[in-house]
Amino acid sequence: MCLGVPARVEEVRGITAIADFGGIKREILVGVKDLQPGDLVMVHAGMAIGKLTEEAVIENLMVYKELFVAESLMRGESEESAKRTAEKEIEKILEELGVEKPMIKETEDVRTAEQVETPIPPNAFKRRYRASLSDTDYLQVMHYTNYLRYCERAQQELLDSIGFGYAKLIHQHGLFIPTVETSIRLKGPIRLDNEFEVAVWVEEIGRKHIRFKNVIRNLTSNKIVAEATTIAVCTDISLMEGMELPAELVEKLRPYMEGAK
Numbered sequence: 001m002c003l004g005v006p007a008r009v010e011e012v013r014g015i016t017a018i019a020d021f022g023g024i025k026r027e028i029l030v031g032v033k034d035l036q037p038g039d040l041v042m043v044h045a046g047m048a049i050g051k052l053t054e055e056a057v058i059e060n061l062m063v064y065k066e067l068f069v070a071e072s073l074m075r076g077e078s079e080e081s082a083k084r085t086a087e088k089e090i091e092k093i094l095e096e097l098g099v100e101k102p103m104i105k106e107t108e109d110v111r112t113a114e115q116v117e118t119p120i121p122p123n124a125f126k127r128r129y130r131a132s133l134s135d136t137d138y139l140q141v142m143h144y145t146n147y148l149r150y151c152e153r154a155q156q157e158l159l160d161s162i163g164f165g166y167a168k169l170i171h172q173h174g175l176f177i178p179t180v181e182t183s184i185r186l187k188g189p190i191r192l193d194n195e196f197e198v199a200v201w202v203e204e205i206g207r208k209h210i211r212f213k214n215v216i217r218n219l220t221s222n223k224i225v226a227e228a229t230t231i232a233v234c235t236d237i238s239l240m241e242g243m244e245l246p247a248e249l250v251e252k253l254r255p256y257m258e259g260a261k
Contacts, residue, residue: 006057008097009039009048019043022093031240040097044180047239054099065090076139118227120215123260124199125158128219131194140192147226148184151214154198155230162252173246174237177210181231188218188225195219202257205250208242209233213258 007019007028012035019028019041029047040057041048052060065086072082094100135146159165169175190196197217204211209231216226234243254260 005043006052006060006097007041007043007048009035009037009041011037017048019048020097022096040099042180044178045239049180049233049239057097057099058094061090061093118213118215118224120199121201121258121260123256124201124215125154125161125256126197126199127154127157128195128197129153131190131192131196133192135190136192142190144184144186147186147190147216148182148228150196150198150216151184151200151212151226151228151230152179154200154214155212155232158200158256162249164246164249164252169249170237175234175243175246176237176239177232177234177245178239179230180233182228184226184228186226188221188223190216190218190225191220194221196225200256202253203229205245205253205257207244210245210253 005021007021007026009017010020010025011018012030015030016027017030017035018025021043026046028043031047031049032041032051035041035048035051040052040054042050042052042056042060068086068089069079069082072085077085129150131142133140135142137143156166159169166176169177196219199215199217201213202210203213212230212232214226214228214230215224216228217223218225234245235241236243
């Protein structure tokens, strides 16, 4: 799964630009109109796919803050220490991007978050997996990035099950549906050899986008350990132009829409 990363444009060179990712400068492709030095952009797969406001940058980084905190908590760090470390990292990135530092909100109490579960609709697509050694860190706990990887895997298996795997989208329709935005809340660990179930359903379908919802339950502890939301946008295979979703794909996804019977 590719995450969108905020950056500030330093220089525009036609179809490429130099972007500053909080102190790290890289050349990127230009995928938006009227890009100017100083613009804040969302970069996905090495391409600027949209302009951002400072508020949107802050919201995007708050997702990373929650991931930093959750990972530290699972490694045994105290909640207070995890929050302080995450806030310092976010503040540093904002400063290097030239975004005014906001009043960073306290991360929601993990115990409270564990008590509130998103109901899984009966029509959700579900897949079971087992945590392997390669999924885990030195404490044999699943690394937070792998929660997102399994969410994407379940989404791809849903698309495969309705006859719209990536190979068909690319080779028959000339389309691709890359992830442009994701958020995740971690609520508990998955350990080596734990079995877990990933449920995925569709919260929204637009003309050019799909918003997926994922819930991961650790079947060994029988607890929900993660909830994620992913937005995928339909593009041509060059990732240069937004395209409408195929009508047949939309129709086949409708049984997995939230609220569908």
